[in-house]
Structure formats: structure tokens, C-alpha cells
Amino acid sequence: MRLATRLQGLQANVFADMDRAKQAAVAAGLPLCDLSLGSSDLPVPPHVVAAIQESLQNSRSFGYTLFGATADFRRAIAQWLQTKFAVTVDPETEVLPLIGSQEGTGHLPLAVLEPGEVALLQNPGYPSHYGGVALAGGVPHGLELRPEHGFLPQWDSIPKDVLARARLLVLSYPHNPTAAIAPPGFWEEAVAFCRRYDLILAHDFPYVDFVLDGELPPSVLSVDRDRERSVEFFSLSKSYHMGGLRVGFAVGNRELIAALRQVKAAVDFNQYRGILQGAIAALTGPQDHLQQTRQILRERRDAAVAAFRAIGWEVPVPAATMYLWVPLPGGQPSLGFCQDLVKTTGVALSPGSGFGSAGEGYVRLALVQPPAVLQAAIAAIGKFR
Numbered sequence: 001m002r003l004a005t006r007l008q009g010l011q012a013n014v015f016a017d018m019d020r021a022k023q024a025a026v027a028a029g030l031p032l033c034d035l036s037l038g039s040s041d042l043p044v045p046p047h048v049v050a051a052i053q054e055s056l057q058n059s060r061s062f063g064y065t066l067f068g069a070t071a072d073f074r075r076a077i078a079q080w081l082q083t084k085f086a087v088t089v090d091p092e093t094e095v096l097p098l099i100g101s102q103e104g105t106g107h108l109p110l111a112v113l114e115p116g117e118v119a120l121l122q123n124p125g126y127p128s129h130y131g132g133v134a135l136a137g138g139v140p141h142g143l144e145l146r147p148e149h150g151f152l153p154q155w156d157s158i159p160k161d162v163l164a165r166a167r168l169l170v171l172s173y174p175h176n177p178t179a180a181i182a183p184p185g186f187w188e189e190a191v192a193f194c195r196r197y198d199l200i201l202a203h204d205f206p207y208v209d210f211v212l213d214g215e216l217p218p219s220v221l222s223v224d225r226d227r228e229r230s231v232e233f234f235s236l237s238k239s240y241h242m243g244g245l246r247v248g249f250a251v252g253n254r255e256l257i258a259a260l261r262q263v264k265a266a267v268d269f270n271q272y273r274g275i276l277q278g279a280i281a282a283l284t285g286p287q288d289h290l291q292q293t294r295q296i297l298r299e300r301r302d303a304a305v306a307a308f309r310a311i312g313w314e315v316p317v318p319a320a321t322m323y324l325w326v327p328l329p330g331g332q333p334s335l336g337f338c339q340d341l342v343k344t345t346g347v348a349l350s351p352g353s354g355f356g357s358a359g360e361g362y363v364r365l366a367l368v369q370p371p372a373v374l375q376a377a378i379a380a381i382g383k384f385r
């Protein structure tokens with residue numbers, strides 16, 4: 001069958017290879033310890049579950065949820081942004097509900113890129129950033145993130161001819177997979193860079209609440225105050241442990257929001273109203289679980305780093321996110337290492353190469369199990385080597 005050539009632009013998916021390796025481990029009778037996905041094991045706050053349960057009893061909650069019907073959620077988002085960042089947005093024109101933030105960052109290039117235009121993306125970076133650009137016929141240009149630069153892009157490394165064709169810069173800090181945070185002044189620099197080269201700035205911000213050592217990171221909208229060229233993507237998957245419910249949102253420049261809404265209108269009708277009710281409860285209800293989540297992640301992080309040190313691996317202590325970005329000793333290819341590891345021990349990690357060429361030489365471990373489980377998994381890695 002002849003399929004669309006644009007599929008060729010989609011990255012070879014090493015996560016599909018890992019999925020097969022995990023299945024082989026299970027088929028061989030190994031107990032799977034899956035530390036390869038950033039899928040929270042922690043409970044959704046009870047008031048969120050209650051709001052969804054209540055919706056389920058309401059027979060009128062099951063219809064399509066067109067834009068007009070998301071007004072309460074959009075208002076809750078605007079209120080949340082005001083409380084958290086002292087940023088004021090118009091819920092009608094500067095807010096857009098999403099079926100997970102990945103849906104938004106994946107669709108954005110269709111709204112802003114002409115075929116052949118360049119999107120500047122982090123390498124390593126989140127795979128859907130690349131996928132969205134490929135589907136839009138854009139040209140991804142990876143900004144290599146190196147430890148010696150704090151995993152920050154080096155603006156002066158971008159060739160002039162690439163910049164001339166660039167239309168979009170996608171950034172994400174706290175960063176998956178490297179767990180890096182943006183230092184003070186970084187966003188001012190990024191916004192100034194985008195002004196200078198007339199770029200749209202998209203900030204993917206799902207780990208907003210997961211700075212483990214330090215302050216709440218700033219919203220790009222508190223730097224690009226006039227919302228001249230920025231759009232920011234948030235998720236309820238991490239902060240509220242709602243990954244499977246698929247809910248997130250975009251806020252920012254009204255032209256960008258309208259354009260993204262136009263693309264979405266061709267594709268989806270938003271999600272079930274009960275999920276939006278849950279999301280409203282999450283954003284407007286008590287936020288004390290965030291402190292607890294950060295404490296849990298700190299304990300897991302510290303236990304995991306100590307366990308790696310005990311097997312002789314030097315792992316930097318991440319200041320943010322729910323991941324360890326682990327340099328692989330011995331320079332072996334990360335996919336092969338992760339495939340062999342899961343088939344031998346049942347411990348699944350993510351190969352760094354799945355996040356881009358500059359991720360090679362690393363594996364990512366998600367802190368989605370209690371300390372004792374992480375310690376046992378890392379001890380198994382020590383024996384496997």
C-alpha cells in the first residue's frame with residue numbers, strides 16, 4: 001500500500017522497540033519493574049475523583065464538549081494562572097483546553113509552520129515536539145543540550161541559514177529527559193532571541209510543580225508580558241497524577257491560541273465533560289498534595305542516586321522533574337543496553353537515544369516507584385553489568 005511520505009519524517013520509535021523488549025521479559029516470566037515511563041504511581045487527589053464521579057451520575061454530561069462548553073474550565077485555568085504566576089489572561093481568547101499538552105505541542109506546527117520552515121527543538125527533547133514538526137512538513141533543527149552548558153541551548157551555535165528559515169522555537173524546562181532547570185535570566189534571553197529572529201516561542205511546561213530544590217519556575221508569560229509571540233503548554237498529568245485522563249491546556253498569544261483552536265476544530269471535540277470537571281476541581285481545589293509529591297520525589301531521587309553510587313555509577317542529583325538522567329558507563333549504545341537489561345532483569349529504563357541523537361550515552365530512570373523498589377532495581381542493574 002502506498003502511504004504518505006510524511007510518515008518517513010517521523011522518528012524511528014525506540015520506545016516501540018523497548019515495548020517489545022518489555023513484552024518479551026513478561027512472556028519469559030520476569031516480574032516487570034517499569035521505570036521507563038513518566039506515568040505517576042501516586043493517587044489523583046480525592047476531590048478530583050469525586051468531581052468526576054459526580055459527573056458520571058449526570059446523564060447530561062456525556063454529550064460533545066464544544067469550545068463554548070469548556071468556559072468553566074477556561075475560567076479555572078485563568079484563575080489558576082493568576083494565583084500561581086500573577087499573570088492575567090483572557091479565558092475567551094488566550095486559553096485553550098487540550099487533550100493533554102502533547103496534543104497541543106503536536107498540533108502547534110500545523111498551525112504555524114509552512115512546509116520547509118524550520119523549528120528549533122531541543123536535542124535531547126520530547127519526541128512529540130519532533131513528530132508535530134514532521135507531520136506539518138517542517139524541518140526540525142536540534143539544539144544540542146550538553147552537560148557542560150547546563151543542558152541549555154547555545155544560541156550562537158545555530159547556523160545563520162537555519163535561522164533565516166526558522167519560524168518556531170520549542171523549549172521545555174524543567175526538562176525531560178535531562179532534568180535540567182532554566183537559570184534566572186534564561187527566559188529573558190530566549191524571548192529576546194525570538195524577537196530578534198522573529199520566532200514563535202512555545203514553552204512546554206508540564207513539570208512546573210516539580211522543582212525539587214528551589215523556587216517555582218517562572219511562566220514565559222511573565223517575561224513576554226505583552227504576549228507578543230509566546231504560547232505555554234501545561235498538563236494535569238504530572239502535578240495532579242492525571243496522565244491517563246488526558247487533560248492539559250495552552251495559554252498565550254491570542255493569534256496563536258486561535259490558530260491552534262482552528263487546527264483542533266478539524267480534529268477533536270475536546271474530552272468528556274466529567275474529566276473537565278475533575279480538572280477544574282484540581283486547579284481550583286487544595287494544592288497541598290504538591291508539597292507531598294515533591295517530598296516523595298526527593299526521597300525517591302536521593303535513594304536512587306545513593307543506590308547508583310553504591311554500584312559505582314556517578315549520577316548527577318537532579319534539581320527537578322521525576323527523572324534521573326544517568327550517564328551510561330562504558331559507552332555502550334543505550335537502546336541495546338535497555339533491551340538487554342529488561343530481558344535479563346525485568347527492569348525497564350528509557351534509552352537516551354529515544355530523545356534524540358544527543359541523548360545517546362544516557363538512560364532515563366523515572367521515579368515512579370517507592371525507594372525500596374528503586375533500590376532493588378538499581379542493585380539488579382549493578383549485577384547485570
Ligand SMILES: Cc1ncc(COP(=O)(O)O)c(C=O)c1O
Binds near residue numbers: 103172237246
Ligand atoms: C516535556 C513533556 N511534554 C508533554 C508531556 C505529555 O504531557 P500530557 O500527558 O499532558 O500530554 C510529557 C510527558 O511525559 C513531557 O515530558
